[in-house]
Structure formats: structure tokens, C-alpha cells
Amino acid sequence: MTSRKALVPILLVLLVGVVGVFLWVRGGAGPEAPRESRKPAGALDPTDLEAKLRDSVWQLRTAAAWRLAGRADIPIARRASALLQVLEREIVSPTDAPVFPGTWPPLTGYIRTEYVHAIEELGPAARALVSEGYRKSSGEVRDWYGLALGATGAPEAPPVLRELLARSNDPDVRWTAAWYLGWLKDRNAVSILKAALNDSATAVPVSDVRGRPRRPIYPVREQAALALEALGLTVERRGDTFTVR
């Protein structure tokens, strides 16, 4: 075989080798290969979602908060931070808009509880960030951080929640605290919950069913009663009075 003829198979081998190396590297067999993302198909970029948390339309902010909470492909710290920030913004600048049918004003109370419930989706992994926020904050913001602690199921949450139920001036804080005390099955909260059966806060749900009698309700009392039932107690109601049997 001449030297020229020998070149052909040599070149072929080289070509195959180069292609093979290329495919091997691209196929991710090496240590640098990225993990497959769990981002849902068609999902927004995290930056876009976070931008929607600043939208002027509250429905878009709330929807974005829930979508962000459910995005397992985004690190929990980032999600928790974004949700806590939108909660803080809602506290500092409450939304002033009509409530939707079925709920009662103020709308900001509904929105804040939605953000707290969204933090629930993050689970215990968000506790550290929420605890830190609770320690560093004050006033109304601290109260809602306390509720967020409950949402994460943090062990230090129940005493915070009990304190909020007993002392907070905001009915929505007390209402949400009662919910989480029942959710966390805090047996130490029974006496506080029983006391909340006499809570004075009232609300009149807005309805799109016109002509229906609109009577005030006692949302904190109801929530406390539900929490007591979650703890295994039986609650009776006569009119607007709740008693534990």
C-alpha cells in the first residue's frame, strides 16, 4: 500500500474519533453535564415570575405567588425570599380594592393570607429564612412573619401563634393564627382557642347573590371553633355563641 493510500483509512479513523468525542462530550456523560431541569413545560422564567409579584393587578400578584411556590425547579431560598418580600410589600402598602364575591373586606387581609398559605407549599425548608425574618422584623410585619412560621410548621411557631391569637389587633391575624393552631394540632392552644370563641370581630361577606340577607359573621370565633374541632373537641353553636361541650 502506498503512503497515499494509507492516508485514507487513517483519516477515516480520525474523523470517526472526532465525531465520537464530540457526541460523548455533548451527550453529558462527563462530570460537567448539567442536571435535567424539572421546570414545567411552558413555565415562566423565574425572573419573569418575580416581576409579576410587583404587578399592579392584585390577581396577577396572587397567581404569581402561587405559581412561584409550586416551582420545584427554583431553589427554595429564592422562592421563600420572593414570597416574603411580596407579603411585606402588601403589609406596607395594602391593596385597596373591592373584594370578590364570597369573602369579606378588607381585601388586603385575604391577599396576605394567600401569601402565607403559598409559603406553606415550601414546607420546612423555608423555616430558616422565615425565622430570620421574624427575628429581624417588628410590628405588623413581624405578626405576619409569625403566621408564616406556622405555615412552615416550625416547632417554634405554636407559641408565636398563640400570642398572636391572644394579642393581635388585626382580626385577619387572629383568624389565620387560629387556623394554623388547628392545623399544627397544638393542644397547648386549647385555652387560647376557647377564649377566642368570644372574639368580637365581625365581618359581612360580600355576595353576588343579591337579595340574600346579609348578616354579620364572627370569623375568628368560627376559625377557633374549627381549630378546636381539629383538636378533637366538640363545639356547639347557638346563634352567634360557640361553646365547647
Add this chain to the structure above:
Amino acid sequence: MLCRRYCRVPLLSVILICAVVESPPPARAAQGDQPQTMHGFYRYKVRGLTAGAGVFSAMLFKVPGTYAAMVSRVVPGFFKILSGMAQVSNDPSAKEMHDFLRSGDLYGMDYSTIPITAGYGIEIEFTLELVKKEWQLKRGSYRWSSDHHFSVSPGEGSIVENVRGQGNGALDPKTSSITLMDVGKKGSPRLELAGNILITSGFVAGKSVWTNGPIRWAIDQGKGEVEIVMGGLAAVRDKLPGANEPVVGNFSFSKRVTPGVTGREVYQDLLDSGVVEEWELWSECSAAIEIPKKEDELSFDRRKPGRLTHLARAKVKPSFWEDDLHWEFEAIEGSTLDTPPEKANGNDFPITYTNLPEKNSAFKFGEVRARFDTERAKRARCKDPEPHKVGYFFALTGVNHGGPPGPRPDRAPSADRPNPNWLHYWMQTKAGLGLPVSFVRYGGVGGGCKSLLGENGYFLRGDKYIVVCDDAALISENPLAPDMLLEGIDAFAATVLHEKMHHDLYWKWWGAGYGTPDDPDNEILDSDSDGIPDLLESSLPVPPQVKSKTGRTKFSPKYTNSFGYKRMDDEHYLAYAAEFEWRPGSAKQEDWACPGQQTKALCR
């Protein structure tokens, strides 16, 4: 001008005249128009002495006349120009030049009085191609015809001539040339079309007879024979050279051209014969529709009657083909198009649809088409543009649909505005859930809807219908699915389901007589004020979303909000759960609102 070989003198004279008047200097080729081929035609017609084709009249009049014209007109005329005693424009047309030369005849000759009735015409069609930056003849054809009649009777003699000729053939680039050159200055192009074609086919027939006393001289041009008869006896009978052979000759022309513009000149030439020249040059043409754009979203406006106006504009290359375009626009049932098909010609004009249709199904995606519709455009093989797909939509919040006003709540004043477009059209889609129009009524401000955001609709106890408000066309949130927001037609469908649930529950319970006159506010029967009769609550199905979050499996008559997870009353858990019956996006293809689910950008 063409003739047999023995008639080359008149031909030569005409060529000489043409050459003197209009010979273009050599120059650079026409600058790059993108096309690589151009098409054109040239026509020449002359009637008068110039077209004379008879042998005797040529000897007696045409030849001497030609030389006389040169001496008395051409030479003095050019002398005047050169000496500055007369001026013609820098770029004289044939008419201008001939008129000038004829104006100063030294002998006062009028050749039109010579009794020759003759005509000649030639038409040349050709295709030029760009070869190394020069436009050259690629192919072509010619067709010519001539007629001649001359009759005089001087003294005892007479001359009678009747000759006809015609021919046609293909142009051979090896023997004929047609070129297009830019002979202008830089920045000021001037295109000259110059042709020198070899005629190789055609025949002449007819006789020229000169009788003078006993002598008769007859030339039969058709047979190519000459006969001289003296005293009744044929003294000479012979075949002429070139007899029975096709007519051969050259024809030249030179004109300044503007592609796409038909040139025409009418004048009297140096021999006072009437001349008509016509020519045109064009390149292969094409067009692309510019407006409306592909996938354009065309929307009716909010006026009454509603109108949809858009331009019909195409980029046509070269632009002179614009008038050859014919457009086709979609018909929208129930709407009137102002441009009937027979007038949809040309380029860059507005078209308007007036009146919105009554039916939602009249809106659609369609095509705007244009095509080159004239014979000359087809001859030039102009390429039709691609059609553009466009969508026809209605303005979402307009109140100018083509249907009836629509039912209003009984308490709405009659002067209040009729139902908006979105309600009228969406009720004809899946989003209307097959419900009668009378069941879903438009509230508006006068119909009980709140003036601020927050209410998509309502149900008034005792009504046999539901009411939807303007917000129903915009956005709809559902506390049971807070990560989902419905918009547009989906929000409307969800609102209808929500309010219908209130309606159905009412008529199932309270309207069916569940309440009693002794308990008008249902304080006994609905002690927790959640809209659900106490005795029925624990048997009602619980929405699965609520069950999974709270672990509670039943509604309770003790609580207005039996679950506590969401901040709302029990009846609304049922109403919001009813909205899940609607699959978002399922009415997308029926949604012709602008903005809507089938529009991508801002609607125009």
C-alpha cells in the same frame, strides 16, 4: 424600410436620415435593475412618400425627393444648430428634430402633395438579456406590411403602381441587434433603446406599369418579371435579379425609453410623411403584499356603524406595474365591502368593511390576495405576490355588533346601552354553555353592576336569569385555584358557571319553597348565613381542592365558612367549584374578540 435589392436606394436614404437625426453615441450599459431580462416592443408606421414602394415612383419622386430633402433641409438645419443660429433641446425627440428640419426648407417643398398613397408598418417584439453588464437581444420577432398606390397620367402616358407586401419572422441575435444603453451622465441616467434588425422574410406583390405611347414597361414585383412591350410586341421579358426570393433588408430605430412607460411620437418626417412610433420596455415584474401584513389582526372599530378599514398595498417591482394588480378580499357575511371586485385594481388604496356581522361565525382567518391581471403583465410573466393570511375581529368592548340589543335585567332603564360585543358574540360559542340569550343578561351600570372592579356578575334572588357585568370579559380569579387566572372568554365562561350555580341553588332550595313566610330572612333555616339550608349542608359534596387541604369532608350548618382554609362563605365554595367545569382555552377558536385568545399583539 425594406425592399428588394434593387430598391436599396430609398432604404439607404431613410437609414441615412435616421442615422443623422437619432444616432446614439456608444455609452455604458443601463445600470443594474435587478431583473436579468427585459421585454419590449417597437412599432413604426408611416404613410406618405417615405413608404413608397413602387419602382417608377421611386425613380421619379422618392429618390430625388430624398436627396432634395437632404440638401434643402438637413444640411441647412444642422448648419444653423452648429452656428448657434438655431437651438434645439439637449435631448430632442424625433418629432422635435423633424419639425425643426422641416421648418426651414430652402425650396419651400411640400412632399405630402406628391400623389403617392403608401404605407409601411413594422412591429418588433423582443426580449433583452443582461450579458456582462450590457443589455442585448436574446430573442424576438418582427412583422411588417406595406401598401403602395400611385397613378398619374402625364400627357399621353400613365404610371400605375399597386404593390403590397408583408412578412414576419424571428430575430436572430447573430444578424440583428437591439441594445439598451445608459447614455446619460452620472446621476442622470438616460436609457437609449437602439435596434438594427435584419428582415429576412416577406414577399412583395403587385405591378408597376409605365405606359407612354406604344411603349409599355411593366414590372411584376410578385413574379419578379419585367416586360417591355413596344408596339404591342414584347421586346424584353426577363426575370429580375432576386425574383421569388424573400424580401431582405435592414430596419433601424433608436428611442429614448423609460421602462414601463409607453412611448409614442407622432410627426411628419423629412419627406412630410406622417409617422407614428410606439415603444415600451419592461422588466420581469414581481410584487409582495406589504399591507395588510402576514398574520395581521384586523379589527372593526367601535363606531356605529362599525368599520374595518385597511390599506391594500404591495411592493411592486418595478413600480409602474402597480396598475396591473387586481386584489381579492374576503367577504364577511353581514358586512359590506366598499370595493367591489371589479374596482379592486391598482395599488395603495383603502378598503372598508361597514357594519359588524350578526353571527360570530362570520369572523375568521382569511386571505388577502393580489395578482397581475392584465395581458401585458401576463406577457411579461409578472409574478403574483403570495397571499397574506389575516384575521378579522371585533372590538372586545365595543357596542356595535350586528345583532339585536339583547335582553337586560328587568330593572335596567331602557335608555341604557345595549349588550356589548363580547356578550353578543361569546354567547354564540361554547362559552355560552348552550344557554339561551335571555338567561345571560348584560348588567352594565344601569343594570345593577357595580361601577368599580370586583364584580363579574350577580344573581338576584327571584330572577329567572343571571346578570354579567363588564369585568366578566376581563379577568376572573378563583380562590380554589389561586395560581390560575382566567381572562377574556374563559373569564366569561367561568362567570356564567358561577352565577348559574347561584341561580340553580336558589331555585332548587329557596325558590322552590324551602323558605317560609315566617322566616323571610332564613334566620332559622340558614342559621349560619352561608346561603345553604342548614338541613342540607352536611349532605352536599365538598370540592376536592378543599377536602385535600383541610381534611374536612363535610359542610357544616354551624359555620358560615365550614372549612376555614379560604376566607369565604360556604355557598361560594360551591359556586367557585362549579367554574372548574370549564376547560380554559376550549373556546379559543371561536374567540374573535380583539384583544382575545386568537390575537397576539395590540389590535388595530
